[in-house]
Each structure stands twice: as structure tokens, then as C-alpha cells.
Amino acid sequence: MVCIYLFPVIGAVGAGIEFLSIVGAGIIAGLLGSLTGLGGGTVLVPVLTLFYGIPIIFATGASLISTIATSAGSASAYVKQRIANVKIGIGLEIATTLGAIVGSLTLVYVRRSGFIWIIFVVFGIVMLSSLVPTIQRTAKEIPPLMKPDWTTRFFQLSGSYYDSKISKKVDYNGIRWWMGEIVMFFAGVISGLLGIGSGAMKVVGMDWAMNLPMKVTTTTSNFMIGITAATGSSIYWFQGYIQPFIAAATAIGVIIGSFFGTKILVRITNTNIRWIFFWVLAFLGFDMLLKGFYMEGIISISISEQFELSVVISVIMLLGLITYFRGKRRLSRG
Amino acid sequence: MVRSYNDIVSKVLRGGVVASLVSIVVGIILIFIYGRADGFTISTLANVREPFAQQLRSSLLLPSNFLSGMIHLDGAYFIAVGLWILVFTPITVVVISLFEFAERKNIRYVVMSIIVLINLFVAMFVIR
Numbered sequence: 390m391v392c393i394y395l396f397p398v399i400g401a402v403g404a405g406i407e408f409l410s411i412v413g414a415g416i417i418a419g420l421l422g423s424l425t426g427l428g429g430g431t432v433l434v435p436v437l438t439l440f441y442g443i444p445i446i447f448a449t450g451a452s453l454i455s456t457i458a459t460s461a462g463s464a465s466a467y468v469k470q471r472i473a474n475v476k477i478g479i480g481l482e483i484a485t486t487l488g489a490i491v492g493s494l495t496l497v498y499v500r501r502s503g504f505i506w507i508i509f510v511v512f513g514i515v516m517l518s519s520l521v522p523t524i525q526r527t528a529k530e531i532p533p534l535m536k537p538d539w540t541t542r543f544f545q546l547s548g549s550y551y552d553s554k555i556s557k558k559v560d561y562n563g564i565r566w567w568m569g570e571i572v573m574f575f576a577g578v579i580s581g582l583l584g585i586g587s588g589a590m591k592v593v594g595m596d597w598a599m600n601l602p603m604k605v606t607t608t609t610s611n612f613m614i615g616i617t618a619a620t621g622s623s624i625y626w627f628q629g630y631i632q633p634f635i636a637a638a639t640a641i642g643v644i645i646g647s648f649f650g651t652k653i654l655v656r657i658t659n660t661n662i663r664w665i666f667f668w669v670l671a672f673l674g675f676d677m678l679l680k681g682f683y684m685e686g687i688i689s690i691s692i693s694e695q696f697e698l699s700v701v702i703s704v705i706m707l708l709g710l711i712t713y714f715r716g717k718r719r720l721s722r723g
Numbered sequence: 724m725v726r727s728y729n730d731i732v733s734k735v736l737r738g739g740v741v742a743s744l745v746s747i748v749v750g751i752i753l754i755f756i757y758g759r760a761d762g763f764t765i766s767t768l769a770n771v772r773e774p775f776a777q778q779l780r781s782s783l784l785l786p787s788n789f790l791s792g793m794i795h796l797d798g799a800y801f802i803a804v805g806l807w808i809l810v811f812t813p814i815t816v817v818v819i820s821l822f823e824f825a826e827r828k829n830i831r832y833v834v835m836s837i838i839v840l841i842n843l844f845v846a847m848f849v850i851r
Binding site: 400401403404405407408411441442443444446447450454457458460461462464465466468469471475476479480482483486487489490493494543544545612615616618619620621622623624625626627628629630631632633634635636637640641644 | 729730732733734736737739740743744747748750751754755758760764765766768769771772774775778779780781782783784799802803805806807809810811812813814816817820829831832835836838839842843845846847850
């Protein structure tokens with residue numbers, strides 16, 4: 390008789406613990422995502438799949454919806470400060486929203502065909518390849534003012550913002566709009582396919598292709614991520630890829646995590662600390678890659694061995710990157 | 724861009740996140756109070772490692788049932804509404820921008836905003 394009354398209570402306590410632990414994962418993802426500049430989703434999907442055993446389809450769904458929350462939250466401040474260029478962002482969204490449709494439909498196809506291991510492998514590759522441009526991001530803040538091309542005038546890509554760090558107004562001319570659109574299409578595909586904001590690729594599109602200043606690039610990318618993720622989320626919703634209990638927990642967690650991440654970021658003066666965060670990302674990227682290969686039977690090492698191997702490879706990779714970037718910095722000083 | 728446009732966009736983005744979080748938190752509280760959501764017990768809901776077909780997933784929560792679900796204080800529908808508020812937040816910004824561009828007679832950007840909205844419309848209502 391007592392059991393009848395206690396059973397729902399025990400169930401609720403267990404559910405409460407599970408909910409809070411997923412909120413915890415969201416907080417870690419939000420923290421690491423904002424400290425590295427990669428965004429919460431990129432950390433959330435591997436954490437939920439590798440450590441919580443959540444099916445990847447629900448992890449991507451929860452991640453994509455959480456991405457909108459963090460994007461909207463941070464973009465709100467950047468738009469108010471007039472650093473993010475909403476006009477350029479909306480123009481580029483033509484390609485990212487189209488890409489997000491293609492990416493989400495590819496995910497639907499991949500899942501129905503039983504090739505879900507591919508998502509793990511692609512995720513690992515995208516995560517690892519995002520590290521270099523993200524680390525490099527700090528290298529140059531303001532690009533040289535380029536001669537406007539026809540797209541600068543036609544698509545109105547000139548602008549300015551006040552840089553509080555150097556206490557002056559920075560003017561810029563965006564160029565090669567068409568090249569930005571091409572990169573953005575692929576950023577959209579990755580976002581829809583993997584349930585992430587693909588901010589690193591958006592930054593590449595605006596910084597490398599369109600020669601926009603880093604502050605404009607990162608803040609506009611932040612604004613754009615929400616629109617891209619909204620496109621993918623709609624398709625995910627009707628396909629059933631969003632589990633409300635998981636998505637609710639991650640949305641709350643990622644918002645808390647990224648809020649504190651931004652606060653901590655301002656206080657971190659020693660850039661070496663950031664390498665530790667990048668190591669975590671490299672580790673997660675390798676672990677996802679190995680998990681994908683393991684699921685398909687390409688490798689047959691145990692889960693604990695995958696973990697150990699990921700630790701070793703990520704340490705080697707990061708040491709290589711540190712040596713490379715320090716050498717490059719020394720060369721530029723000399 | 725005039726001052727008020729940036730402020731409106733900023734307020735819409737922040738307001739959307741806050742409204743969505745409130746609805747999600749209310750939904751979670753209701754799930755814990757009633758111990759169930761949309762016919763699933765709280766234990767089943769929290770069993771997040773279960774395969775796809777055995778979980779409460781978004782395709783079961785139809786937008787046409789959102790209102791009745793909320794009237795019946797079903798937590799799953801409050802969460803669903805909260806998540807959809809999140810989805811509509813950036814879309815609202817595109818709509819506001821469209822009006823802003825139209826007011827400034829910036830035809831190129833009016834067209835571009837419409838294309839973005841068409842893509843969003845296709846993702847929402849055409850693809851199933």
C-alpha cells in the first residue's frame with residue numbers, strides 16, 4: 390500500500406535529478422561555448438551523446454533550439470550597441486536559411502536510411518576543423534580598409550561602429566558579397582545537419598570572404614545564428630527530433646552557462662587559460678569521430694579506449710597548434 | 724538605420740527569450756506537479772536514453788492542440804509554446820526589418836527579407 394503512494398514520488402525525484410543533470414550539461418556547454426566562441430550547441434551535442442547516452446537525434450534537436458536562445462540573448466546587446474550589422478546579416482540569411490533546409494532534410498534522409506554514424510563522424514570533423522579559425526580569431530581585429538567592389542555599393546555593405554577598446558569609430562567596406570553567400574550556404578547546411586549554430590563558419594564567411602572587422606563579424610554571426618536555427622528547428626519539430634523534457638533542460642542550462650561565460654570571458658586576462666577550453670573541444674571532436682567509426686564497425690576499440698585515445702590525440706593536436714601559433718606570432722614580431 | 728529600429732530589435736530579442744523561458748519553466752513545474760505530460764508519466768519522460776519511438780517527441784505535440792493542452796495545464800504544451808516562442812523570436816526580427824526597409828524605400832533589402840521569410844515559411848509549413 391505504501392509503495393503505491395511512494396512510487397510516483399520516487400519517479401518524480403529521479404526525474405528531477407535527471408532534469409537538473411541535463412541543465413548542468415547545458416550550463417557546461419554554454420560556458421565552454423561562449424568562452425571559446427564556438428557556441429553552446431557545438432559542446433552540447435557531444436556531451437549529451439557521449440556522457441548522457443541520449444540519442445543523437447534528440448541531442449541535435451535540443452542543441453538547435455538552445456542555440457536560438459543564446460543567439461537571441463547575446464545579439465540583443467550587440468544590436469543595441471550597433472556593432473552587429475542587421476542589414477548585412479539579413480542579406481546573408483538568404484543563403485543560410487536555404488542551407489539549413491538542405492541540411493535538415495539531409496539529416497532526415499540520413500536517419501531514415503540508418504546512416505546515423507555519419508552524423509557523429511561529420512560532427513567530429515566539423516568540430517576539429519572549427520578550432521583553427523576560432524583560435525586564429527584573436528589574430529587580427531580590424532582588417533585593412535579594402536577598395537569597395539560592385540557588391541559593396543549594390544548590397545550596401547559599408548558601415549561603421551564605435552570600438553570602445555581603441556576608443557574610436559571604425560569604418561568598413563564589405564566586399565565579395567557573392568562569396569560570403571556561398572560560404573553562408575554551407576554554414577546553413579552544417580547548422581541544419583548537426584543542430585549547431587555553425588558560428589565558426591559564419592565568421593569565416595564574413596571575415597575571410599567579405600573582409601569585415603572581427604567585431605562586426607562575430608556579433609552579426611551571433612544575430613544570424615538564431616534565424617538559421619529557427620529554420621532548422623521548424624523542420625526538426627515536425628520530424629519529432631525535439632524531446633520537450635531534454636530541450637527545456639538544455640535551453641535553461643545553456644542560457645545560464647553562456648551568461649556566466651560572457652562575464653568570465655571579460656575577466657580572463659591570461660590567454661593561455663583559453664587553451665584548456667580548446668583542448669576540451671578537441672577531445673570532444675575526436676571522441677565523436679571515434680564513436681562514429683565504432684558504430685559502423687570501422688574500429689573495434691572499447692568505449693574506455695576511445696576515451697583514452699581521444700585524450701592522447703587531442704593533447705598532441707593542441708600542442709602542435711600552440712607551437713604553430715606561438716612560432717607565427719614570434720615571426721610576425723621579428 | 725534610425726535609433727528606434729535597433730532598440731526595437733534588441734527588445735524583441737530579449738523579450739522573446741524571457742517569455743520563452745517563463746513558459747518553459749511553467750511547463751516543467753506543471754510536469755512535476757501532475758507527474759505526467761501528454762499521457763506520458765514523468766518517469767518515462769525523464770528516461771531520455773530510450774529509443775526515438777518510445778519518447779515524447781515534438782511530432783506528437785501538434786500546434787493545433789497547443790491551446791487545449793495549455794487550458795488543461797499540460798506541462799508538455801507549455802514547454803512546446805515556449806520553444807515555439809524561441810523559434811518565432813528571430814523571425815519577428817526579420818518581419819520588423821522588412822517594415823523598416825520598406826519605410827526607407829530600400830527595395831533591394833525588402834526583396835531580400837521577403838526571400839528569407841519565404842525560406843522560413845517553406846521550412847515551417849511546406850516540408851513535412
